[in-house]
Amino acid sequence: MNILPVALTPKRVLLIGAGKSAALKAKNVYESDCVLSIVAKEIKDDYFKNKEVTKETFSLSHIKEHDVVINASGDEDLSKLLWENRKRQGFLLNCVDMPKYCDFYFQAVVKNHDLCVSVSTGGASPKYAQFIRALISAVLPKQSKKFYENIKAKRERGDTNIHQNSGKVLLIGCGTGSVDNLTIKALKALNSIDIAMIDALTGDEVTNLLPKECKKIDVSKQKGCHKFSQDEINEMLLRYAKEGFRVGRLKSGDPAVFGRVFEEASFLTQEGIHVEMINGVSSAFAGCLAGGIAPTLRGLSAGALIVSAHLKESRFNDDWIELLKNFPYTVIVLMAYSFANKIVQKAKETGVSLDIPAAFVSKIDSKEQTTVIGTLGRLEEMAKLCDKPAILIIGKSAAEAAKMPHSGKRVILE
Amino acid sequence: MNILPVALTPKRVLLIGAGKSAALKAKNVYESDCVLSIVAKEIKDDYFKNKEVTKETFSLSHIKEHDVVINASGDEDLSKLLWENRKRQGFLLNCVDMPKYCDFYFQAVVKNHDLCVSVSTGGASPKYAQFIRALISAVLPKQSKKFYENIKAKRERGDTNIHQNSGKVLLIGCGTGSVDNLTIKALKALNSIDIAMIDALTGDEVTNLLPKECKKIDVSKQKGCHKFSQDEINEMLLRYAKEGFRVGRLKSGDPAVFGRVFEEASFLTQEGIHVEMINGVSSAFAGCLAGGIAPTLRGLSAGALIVSAHLKESRFNDDWIELLKNFPYTVIVLMAYSFANKIVQKAKETGVSLDIPAAFVSKIDSKEQTTVIGTLGRLEEMAKLCDKPAILIIGKSAAEAAKMPHSGKRVILE
Numbered sequence: 001m002n003i004l005p006v007a008l009t010p011k012r013v014l015l016i017g018a019g020k021s022a023a024l025k026a027k028n029v030y031e032s033d034c035v036l037s038i039v040a041k042e043i044k045d046d047y048f049k050n051k052e053v054t055k056e057t058f059s060l061s062h063i064k065e066h067d068v069v070i071n072a073s074g075d076e077d078l079s080k081l082l083w084e085n086r087k088r089q090g091f092l093l094n095c096v097d098m099p100k101y102c103d104f105y106f107q108a109v110v111k112n113h114d115l116c117v118s119v120s121t122g123g124a125s126p127k128y129a130q131f132i133r134a135l136i137s138a139v140l141p142k143q144s145k146k147f148y149e150n151i152k153a154k155r156e157r158g159d160t161n162i163h164q165n166s167g168k169v170l171l172i173g174c175g176t177g178s179v180d181n182l183t184i185k186a187l188k189a190l191n192s193i194d195i196a197m198i199d200a201l202t203g204d205e206v207t208n209l210l211p212k213e214c215k216k217i218d219v220s221k222q223k224g225c226h227k228f229s230q231d232e233i234n235e236m237l238l239r240y241a242k243e244g245f246r247v248g249r250l251k252s253g254d255p256a257v258f259g260r261v262f263e264e265a266s267f268l269t270q271e272g273i274h275v276e277m278i279n280g281v282s283s284a285f286a287g288c289l290a291g292g293i294a295p296t297l298r299g300l301s302a303g304a305l306i307v308s309a310h311l312k313e314s315r316f317n318d319d320w321i322e323l324l325k326n327f328p329y330t331v332i333v334l335m336a337y338s339f340a341n342k343i344v345q346k347a348k349e350t351g352v353s354l355d356i357p358a359a360f361v362s363k364i365d366s367k368e369q370t371t372v373i374g375t376l377g378r379l380e381e382m383a384k385l386c387d388k389p390a391i392l393i394i395g396k397s398a399a400e401a402a403k404m405p406h407s408g409k410r411v412i413l414e
Numbered sequence: 415m416n417i418l419p420v421a422l423t424p425k426r427v428l429l430i431g432a433g434k435s436a437a438l439k440a441k442n443v444y445e446s447d448c449v450l451s452i453v454a455k456e457i458k459d460d461y462f463k464n465k466e467v468t469k470e471t472f473s474l475s476h477i478k479e480h481d482v483v484i485n486a487s488g489d490e491d492l493s494k495l496l497w498e499n500r501k502r503q504g505f506l507l508n509c510v511d512m513p514k515y516c517d518f519y520f521q522a523v524v525k526n527h528d529l530c531v532s533v534s535t536g537g538a539s540p541k542y543a544q545f546i547r548a549l550i551s552a553v554l555p556k557q558s559k560k561f562y563e564n565i566k567a568k569r570e571r572g573d574t575n576i577h578q579n580s581g582k583v584l585l586i587g588c589g590t591g592s593v594d595n596l597t598i599k600a601l602k603a604l605n606s607i608d609i610a611m612i613d614a615l616t617g618d619e620v621t622n623l624l625p626k627e628c629k630k631i632d633v634s635k636q637k638g639c640h641k642f643s644q645d646e647i648n649e650m651l652l653r654y655a656k657e658g659f660r661v662g663r664l665k666s667g668d669p670a671v672f673g674r675v676f677e678e679a680s681f682l683t684q685e686g687i688h689v690e691m692i693n694g695v696s697s698a699f700a701g702c703l704a705g706g707i708a709p710t711l712r713g714l715s716a717g718a719l720i721v722s723a724h725l726k727e728s729r730f731n732d733d734w735i736e737l738l739k740n741f742p743y744t745v746i747v748l749m750a751y752s753f754a755n756k757i758v759q760k761a762k763e764t765g766v767s768l769d770i771p772a773a774f775v776s777k778i779d780s781k782e783q784t785t786v787i788g789t790l791g792r793l794e795e796m797a798k799l800c801d802k803p804a805i806l807i808i809g810k811s812a813a814e815a816a817k818m819p820h821s822g823k824r825v826i827l828e
Contacts, residue, residue, distance in 0.1 A: 002447040004424055004482070005532035006508075006518040007417040033416045067517075068418070090501030094420075103481075104420040107532075114538040115546065117531060118419040118521075124528040124566040127574045131625075132529060132554065134605045138593050138623055139553050140546065152538040160541045179552050180599035183589070183695060187598065191548045209552055211545075256699040257718070262708035266817040275819040277703040281597060281693045285670040289691040294676035296722075302733055303721035304671070305743065312712070319716055319742060328733060329719065403680040405689040 003105065003122050008092070010034055014066035016058050021096045022072035023047035028106055029070075032116075037066065040073070063089055071095040099123065108133040112140055114148040139184055163192045167244045169237050169268055171261055173254045173280020176365035177203035181281045189278055193248035195240050197233065201252035201389060214248075230260065234267045241273045254282040258308050258334060282306075284332045287361035287391040291371035292404030295330040297397040303329040309343070309392070310335035316342050324352040324376070330395035337362065337388035340379040347376055357399035358382070362390035369408030373401050378413060385411055417519065417536050422506070424448055428480035430472050435510045436486035437461035442520055443484075446530075451480065454487070477503055485509040513537065522547040526554055528562040553598055577606045581658045583651050583682050585675055587668045587694020590779035591617035595695045603692055607662035609654050611647065615666035615803060628662075644674065648681045655687045668696040672722050672748060696720075698746045701775035701805040705785035706818030709744040711811040717743040723757065723806070724749035730756050738766045738790070738808060750806035751776065754793040757806070761790055771813035772796070776804035783822030787815050792827060799825055 013029050015022055018040035026047065029036045039054040039062050054062070058078065063069060069091050071079050079095035086093045086103070095101035107118035108129045117136055119129045151162050170189045175181040182190075190196075190209050198207060200220030210216060217236070219228040228236075240247045255261040255277060265275045284306045288295045295304040305327075307320040316339050320331060324347065336343065337360065347354060354377025361371045363386075372382040376394060383390075402412055427443050429436055432454035440461065443450045453468040453476050468476070472492065477483060483505050485493050493509040500507045500517070509515035521532035522543045531550055535543045565576050584603045589595040596604075604610075604623050612621060614634030624630060631650070633642040642650075654661045669675040669691060679689045698720045702709045709718035719741075721734040730753050734745060738761065750757065751774065761768060768791025775785045777800075784800040790808060797804075816826055 002423065002449075003421040003530070004427070004443065004446045004448055005419070005421050005521055005523055005530050007419050007521055007532075007534045007536070008518045009417055009516060013418070029418065032418045034418055035416075087504030090504060092506070102423060104422045107419055107421055109419060114536045115542070116417070116419050116534045116536065117546065117550065118421075120421045120530045121562070121565075122421070122528045122530065124562050125569050125574075125576060127569070128529070128565055128576045131576060131605055132531065134623070134625065135553050135601060136531065136550055138596075138601055138605075139549050148535070148538050151535075151542055155539050155541070160539075162539060162542045162545060175597070178599075180602070181597055181693065182552075183595055183597055184601065185592075185594035187549060187552055188594070191545055191552075209548070211548065254695075254699050256702045256709055258710050260712075261703070262711045262811070262814065262818065265706075265708075265819055266814070269817060269819050277819065279595065279695045279700050279703055281668075281695065282699065285668050285696065286693050288670045289675070289693055292679075294679075295670055296672050296720075297676045298674075298726070302725075302731065303719055305717055305719040306710075307717035307743070308710075311716075317716065329721070397676070400676065400680070403683060404676065405679055405683050405691065 003120065005107070005118065005120060007116070008068065008104070010068040012037065012066045013068040013070065014039065014063060015070045015072060016040065016078070017072035017074070018042070018048040018053055019044035019072065025070050025072050025096065025106065028109070031109065031111055060085060060089070063091060066091055068092045110137045110140060112143055113145050115140070139187070141188065163246060165274060166246050167241050168274040168276065169241050169247045169249060171249045171251065171255045171259070171265060171275065171277045173259070173278050174202045174206045174250050174252055175281040176253065176283050176286045177205060178365050179205055179209065181286065181365055182206065183278070183280060186278050186280060189248060192246060194245040196248045196250055197236065198250045199252055202250045203252070207250070230263055234264060237264060237268060238271055238273060241268065252283070254280045257282045257284060257306060283364050283391055284334060287364045288332070288393060290364055290369055290407050291359050291361040291373070291393065291410065292401040292406035293359060293393050293398050294400070294404070295332060295393070295397065297400065300396040300400070301328065301330040304332055305329050306332045306334065308334045309339045318342065318346045321346045321352060322350045324356060324394060330393060330397055333392040333394065335389065336392035337383060337390040340383040344377060344379050352376070356394055357396055358392060358394045359398045359401065360386050360390045360392055362386035362388065364391070371406060371408065371410040372413070373398055373411070374413035382413065417534060419521070419532060419534060421530070422482065424482040426451065426480045427482040427484065428453065428477060430454065430483070430485045430492070431487035432456070432462040432467055433458035433486065439484050439486050439510065439520065440465070442523070445523065445525055474499060474503070477505060480505055482506045524551045524554060526557055527559050529554070529557070553601070555602065577660060579688060580660050581655050582688040582690065583655050583661045583663060585663045585665065585669045585673070585679060585689065585691045587673070587692050588616045588620045588664050588666055589695040590667065590697050590700045591619060592779050593619055593623065595700065595779055596620065597692070597694060599692050600694060603662060606660060608659040610662045610664055611650065612664045613666055616664045617666070621664070644677055648678060651678060651682060652685055652687060655682065666697070668694045671696045671698060671720060697778050697805055698748060701778045702746065702807060704778055704783055704821050705773050705775040705787070705807065705824065706815040706820035707773060707807050707812050708814070708818070709746060709807070709811065711814065714810040714814070715742065715744040718746055719743050720746045720748065722748045723753045732756065732760045735760045735766060736764045738770060744807060744809035744811055747806040747808065749803065751797060751802035751804040754797040758791060758793050766790070770808055771810055773807045773812045773815065774800050774804045775807065776800035776802065778805070785820060785822065785824040786827070787812055787825070788827035796827065
């Protein structure tokens with residue numbers, strides 16, 4: 001494809017024709033606030049009824065000072081004449097539906113005041129260009145005219161900050177690892193921050209979206225001889241926000257689900273820092289659908305309980321195991337992989353049936369994603385067939401998975 | 415802003431200069447597969463070390479057959495000379511950082527083989543253009559060269575279908591109502607379907623994204639004298655998929671959470687239809703963060719149970735109420751608004767403490783979003799301060815909400 005996408009700065013545009021395809025081009029030009037003259041023998045489309053149209057047969061003398069000419073008359077002989085004269089008269093030519101007589105093509109455009117996004121497939125598929133245009137249109141922030149005046153005035157003063165409310169913290173739910181499972185709000189937030197404090201399991205695909213100039217701090221990693229404590233993280237968030245930065249706190253899944261959102265948000269709120277919390281897709285539910293397990297299923301499970309097997313300082317949480325006796329809900333256990341053995345042991349001790357259907361879903365939303373379906377009593381055997389991190393799903397609906405679609409690898413024990 | 419975004423089709427592009435800003439323009443042109451010649455007195459940027467550069471002082475005779483000229487030499491006198499000669503010699507001019515000598519501006523570009531998306535703010539803020547470019551880049555499907563060859567070949571045969579796997583059903587989690595709370599995967603799915611079967615609470619903002627030509631069926635509405643039954647919905651999904659359509663099943667929130675995903679997906683899978691399930695943001699967790707309530711909170715709640723107060727045929731589900739006695743987890747009740755009175759009554763009967771903190775979060779993710787925080791015993795009074803639909807959050811962490819940020823209106827009862 002040898003097309004060069006540019007923004008032309010024409011002084012005057014001349015449109016030849018006043019039919020349906022001319023109307024489309026006229027709209028395109030008017031959207032760009034360019035000066036447009038129209039010449040046509042007759043008006044064939046209602047769009048032109050209240051427009052100023054020179055009703056004459058076109059001749060080269062109409063071109064005068066116009067530096068862009070659009071032939072929408074459908075007259076191929078005229079296109080040829082224009083093509084041969086364009087260099088001499090110094091204008092750019094577009095002849096509708098005649099690519100060989102085009103110095104440029106029009107593109108599918110999305111506009112929001114000063115912002116203009118154009119999409120082209122180099123003629124491969126106008127339908128695909130429309131599909132892409134629709135995706136882009138949904139993602140573009142809808143800003144006011146004032147917004148663009150502000151960022152322009154700021155830039156002229158040498159201030160390139162384009163986001164309001166600097167000095168704030170965004171707790172961003174980063175979902176399960178793929179960009180596709182991010183929300184649009186999270187995507188915008190990730191692209192807007194000056195500093196990112198990143199949790200484990202957030203994933204490279206998501207952190208690669210951060211702006212180049214964004215400072216990245218992995219708070220899940222060892223720092224010298226210890227990990228960052230919650231207090232240290234809180235103090236860093238506070239300090240950076242007070243210094244006027246937009247600080248992003250990147251959390252895997254949904255921050256509402258074991259995301260320590262209270263610890264951070266209440267601390268910062270009490271310190272007077274503006275905090276925004278952004279939901280994400282939780283691995284609890286992503287894991288269920290990946291494995292083909294419906295956590296709520298009429299007649300089998302009237303709800304879902306989400307717990308974590310892992311507490312502070314790698315302690316094992318077994319509070320929930322006793323509940324499994326005749327529990328009418330699906331239980332989804334996060335961070336369960338390393339505790340398979342302990343879970344079975346505790347279930348035996350408390351008299352929970354080892355025949356309750358259960359599944360591990362490991363490495364959710366990655367190429368290695370694996371589901372292993374069995375029973376509570378066989379967790380250790382099941383763990384050997386997958387890897388951590390994994391969620392554990394316990395309940396009758398796990399036994400119905402064979403009837404369901406799933407993604408990734410799936411093993412159903414006999 | 416009077417700029418006209420177009421795709422130029424130049425035969426030959428001439429670049430004057432071989433410094434840093436020339437290198438940026440050269441990359442831009444090479445990306446477009448245009449033929450580029452370079453003329454420069456000397457090479458000032460390593461980028462040009464292994465490029466073919468005519469090492470001469472530029473003169474107008476270098477222009478010859480070039481129809482686009484880029485002056486990246488920084489020489490303003492040369493820019494003026496080129497500007498005065500461009501019409502006569504029939505070329506388009508861009509002089510870097512000298513807008514008054516530009517027939518066109520370059521734009522921020524995202525490319526994927528034949529697909530080219532360009533972003534301009536008409537000079538208002540290059541930084542904002544970069545931000546938008548990054549958002550777009552994350553959303554664009556990464557397709558192979560083969561994909562573009564296929565859609566081009568199809569279009570030439572008159573087949574405008576751009577999506578593979580037609581004849582499939584996508585169960586799409588549409589989140590809480592705003593486009594911002596949609597996942598990117600859901601956004602792409604919504605834009606790709608031929609037929610949409612839409613549940614209640616999906617919201618106009620989301621359904622407005624559907625392509626114009628997409629057939630929309632609201633299965634939550636009365637149809638003649640009755641609502642669509644689950645069997646009728648299943649049969650429609652099956653029939654349309656068998657006819658070769660891409661059918662979208664639009665569900666509010668996350669389909670895994672009371673989305674009847676099993677009923678539909680297992681039926682279609684057994685009929686041999688390809689089904690894809692797409693998670694969404696659940697109103698359960700969106701409601702918690704909107705109200706400033708952390709459903710999991712160390713020391714107060716070691717997990718979250720999600721249930722629904724509403725069962726088939728408007729029946730009231732009260733299974734979960736007895737659990738509230740010393741339950742160590744937050745309980746999130748969907749569709750709870752209309753049952754405030756019945757919930758309190760049942761709590762009294764079963765001896766559940768009426769002092770447990772509780773909150774309604776109503777009209778989540780809308781302008782009317784309202785949180786009312788009180789206790790289980792005061793649900794009826796709380797319901798009067800908001801509206802349906804609402805989720806009910808029960809547990810100790812609801813009493814900590816005052817310390818937390820929230821969105822929308824919030825009332826905390828004394």
